[in-house]
Amino acid sequence: MCGIIGVIDKQRELMDGSSIRDALSIMDERGSGEGAGYAAYGVYPDYADLYAIHVFYDNLVEPKAQVEDLLETWGMIEHDEEIPTFEQAGIPKIHTPWRYFFRPKTRLMQRSRTPDDEIVKHIVMEVNKSIKGALIFSSGKNIGVFKASGWPEEVADFYRVEKYEGYLWLAHNRYPTNTPGWWGGAHPFNLLNWSVVHNGEITSYGTNRRYIESFGYDCTMYTDTEVVAYLMDLLVRRHGLTQELAVRALAPPFWEEIERMPEDIQRLNTALRLTYGSAMMNGPFAIAVASPDSIVGFSDRIKLRPLVIGEHDNKVFISSEEAAIRTVDSAIKNIYMPKAGHPIVGRTVA
């Protein structure tokens, strides 16, 4: 069990984090106090064209020097600071969150259609695999992830999420079942533009991990969710699929369903299943994926985890429970349960 709440404003109107904090906290029962987190898009307007790199440091000596060396090798740190935190009784500050606003040296990455992204992805993988005592948990432009071990309201107050304003928020309350709870294992998981929250278990994790590692992504978080962020990056950024098609590849229809489809749609779905067989995710899950212009929610094909969608004016909500959506927007009328395995997309128009 875990709790998910996400919201996008299609006109990119900014919302501070206070109502998302309250919405996630109403689902405290879905977690165990071992991890909660918030991803917000649009929070760093002053550095909007730079990569905002958030790092957990075990100490501010060796790991910090090594990370900064690597960043300076690949580009320029234009600004850096400790991420402000505020003591909470339930959160021992075992890591120090730090942020860098980073400009990659584009010419250093040859043979890529997206060289800057490729440099940052390389740095994230390198730090998380090789630098002891440092973990990059957020690396997008104008995006910030704020997470720790604790209850939703404690983590929100630890970072004071009400001080941040974003047009898209994605939040998660964790109930770890297969691996211990730790700061890096809290959701959202982020890589570049992608942030992912997940309720459930991906039982195909072994297959998915081997597949994604063959494309140069390293899984270092001791939990299944990170593969979703990497798979979205691979399928959408590098392979050029739409988000809807990427979700179809990750949670495809059953063969029996494909057989009942019209011929052209049947061909497309067959091709997707055959091409991305190793990316297909099995097990019970409800997932929400955010990118700078969209939020996508989907569940496993037989709906073993809850997912509800709400729509009101310019806002689209994705949540585990209706009450969380109503906590943000008490006047909302259109709340529904999507079909299992089918992506629901909220996209910006501005």
Add this chain to the structure above:
Amino acid sequence: MTTITIDAAGIHYTPLNKQIRQAVRDGASEIILKNVMGQRFIGDGLIGNVKITIHGVPGGDLGMFMKGPTIEVFGNADHAPGNTMDEGTIIIHGASGDATAHSMRGGKVFIRDDIGYRGGIHMKQYQDKRPVLIIGGTAKAFLGEYMAGGLVIMFRIQDEEPYAEMGLASGIHGGEIFIRGAVEEWTLGIGSSARPATSEDIDRIKSFISEFSQYYGIDPVKLMNSSYTRIAPVSARPFAGKYTWE
């Protein structure tokens, strides 16, 4: 007749349920809960003849293990209202989530609109205990999964197309399901069979059609005069031989 009103805004479900139990002990015949927002387990294990009226959106497992009370909700319910309920009535003026009436053993659950996946999963019956789940809208897949007893009636008031959700009554080995209108052949799960309902069948469900129509202020004539499909188990042991060799 004593009515007690409780403002549930910002109250966790444990103190809220304590207040409900205290009100019942104090002899309340009706309890009105205002501003309910996601509180789970409301009325769980509650025994008696009390009526609980809920304004707002209750959380999961509403009326679980309940024996006797009537709960009426003006709003939607989350997952598993009526979970393992023993006696009493739940009336939802809205929709409900997955596993509605999960493992129900007695009493009645009425949902005006749609329900989520796995409605009526593992409902059961024993002697005079026969739970009833009545759905005004439609159900997502796996309705009546592993059903062992009881009765499900689904009206699909807004729909005239054949019902088309997979895994219908998959693993059913007791009880029966009535669906207004036709059902696509491929929807039938393992161990379930379908046939048109006879007039004798419909006579057996008429009292539930009346009760449903009365709660929601609907004219029962259309529902009474419709044709229904009856889903029932092929055998009492659909998985015999699947896990053991006999």
